[in-house]
Amino acid sequence: MKITAAKPAALAILITTLLTGAATAHGNKIPIGDGKVSTSPRKGYVMSCQTRFNPNAPGAWQSGDWIKGNYWYPSLKPTVDGAVSWSGGGAKVKVSGAKRKITGKGIPTHTTGVYPISKVDDAYKYDRNPNRIRTQKISLTLPAEPQQAARASCGPMGMIGVSLTGAAIFNALDAPGRDAVAHEIQDACSGHPERGGQYHYHGPSDCLIEVGRGADGHSGLIGYALDGFGIYGLSGGGGRHMSNANLDACHGHVETVVWDGKSRKMYHYHLTDEYPYTLGCFKGTPSASGQRQGQKSGQPPRQGGSKGPEAALKIAAQELRISAERLRRALGAPPPDFKSAAKKLGISASKLRRVMEQARQQAGF
Numbered sequence: 615m616k617i618t619a620a621k622p623a624a625l626a627i628l629i630t631t632l633l634t635g636a637a638t639a640h641g642n643k644i645p646i647g648d649g650k651v652s653t654s655p656r657k658g659y660v661m662s663c664q665t666r667f668n669p670n671a672p673g674a675w676q677s678g679d680w681i682k683g684n685y686w687y688p689s690l691k692p693t694v695d696g697a698v699s700w701s702g703g704g705a706k707v708k709v710s711g712a713k714r715k716i717t718g719k720g721i722p723t724h725t726t727g728v729y730p731i732s733k734v735d736d737a738y739k740y741d742r743n744p745n746r747i748r749t750q751k752i753s754l755t756l757p758a759e760p761q762q763a764a765r766a767s768c769g770p771m772g773m774i775g776v777s778l779t780g781a782a783i784f785n786a787l788d789a790p791g792r793d794a795v796a797h798e799i800q801d802a803c804s805g806h807p808e809r810g811g812q813y814h815y816h817g818p819s820d821c822l823i824e825v826g827r828g829a830d831g832h833s834g835l836i837g838y839a840l841d842g843f844g845i846y847g848l849s850g851g852g853g854r855h856m857s858n859a860n861l862d863a864c865h866g867h868v869e870t871v872v873w874d875g876k877s878r879k880m881y882h883y884h885l886t887d888e889y890p891y892t893l894g895c896f897k898g899t900p901s902a903s904g905q906r907q908g909q910k911s912g913q914p915p916r917q918g919g920s921k922g923p924e925a926a927l928k929i930a931a932q933e934l935r936i937s938a939e940r941l942r943r944a945l946g947a948p949p950p951d952f953k954s955a956a957k958k959l960g961i962s963a964s965k966l967r968r969v970m971e972q973a974r975q976q977a978g979f
Contacts, residue, residue, distance in 0.1 A: 655862075671789035698747075716754040777845075803821035816891060834847060
């Protein structure tokens with residue numbers, strides 16, 4: 615870490631290398647968080663601004679033997695192959711007066727998997743993420759001394775924070791509203807890109823930069839939430855492993871941490887190896903710049919009218935050896951009822967879902 619003091623009131627921290635031990639990731643058997651979405655603060659849930667989800671939205675299209683009943687087993691889950699290096703990763707953090715400015719390109723300091731996922735990758739059997747990792751413009755202005763708000767705020771389906779590696783932190787949900795960490799296939803650093811190319815984490819990662827570990831074993835800072843509060847690793851005071859039981863509904867608590875190089879007793883969030891993994895809600899008030907970028911990162915890129923869906927429909931129809939019009943009539947108005955459509959076409963619902971997902975990816979939609 616490089617610290618400069620250009621002005622008495624300014625502190626500039628340029629994070630470019632992994633300075634301390636990585637935040638340790640998952641345990642052995644983890645309850646799946648599917649269905650734990652709320653409209654108010656609730657411990658162990660995600661208070662999401664989006665409350666209705668399309669079960670047919672893009673995401674991992676099938677699960678494997680790492681999911682058993684209501685649990686998932688990280689040691690059995692595949693990862694995306696590859697070790698792609700990037701230049702210009704990291705986050706530049708500058709504190710001046712009452713403001714903390716965070717800028718970066720949205721790419722990590724560590725290597726990533728190869729995206730889009732290759733057909734020869736074992737992960738392709740479960741998750742055919744067609745997205746490429748692309749640089750982003752990260753420019754956040756957060757309060758240097760965040761304060762708890764009168765009431766908690768919901769989190770967007772996109773960036774809810776930024777890590778010191780430079781990559782975004784998302785909430786625990788995938789596009790269909792499921793437990794993303796359990797269902798989606800990520801790379802060895804527990805990250806992957808969304809449709810706009812933004813590489814991000816949904817939970818803990820063995821590749822996170824952790825700065826300012828406490829003398830008592832409390833984890834160091836791994837990033838900042840959009841309300842300005844710090845996000846820390848898996849350990850609390852005394853080195854105890856954190857869980858939902860130790861934290862409030864927003865996934866945080868008040869304890870002594872290292873903040874801007876000094877020990878402070880203050881509110882902060884923690885990563886955990888159980889759902890919701892990162893934040894359950896915002897304890898403070900998300901900044902305007904953070905809200906804009908969080909909402910933007912959760913949206914798909916524009917497709918130029920209906921070309922994306924129409925192209926996907928034609929590709930799927932060709933694969934099924936039927937006309938696009940027949941497929942359109944069978945699917946009906948969105949969201950499609952695959953069971954009903956498959957019955958009309960005389961095929962299985964699983965085959966129709968698979969063909970439609972493959973067509974969507976080929977069309978880039």
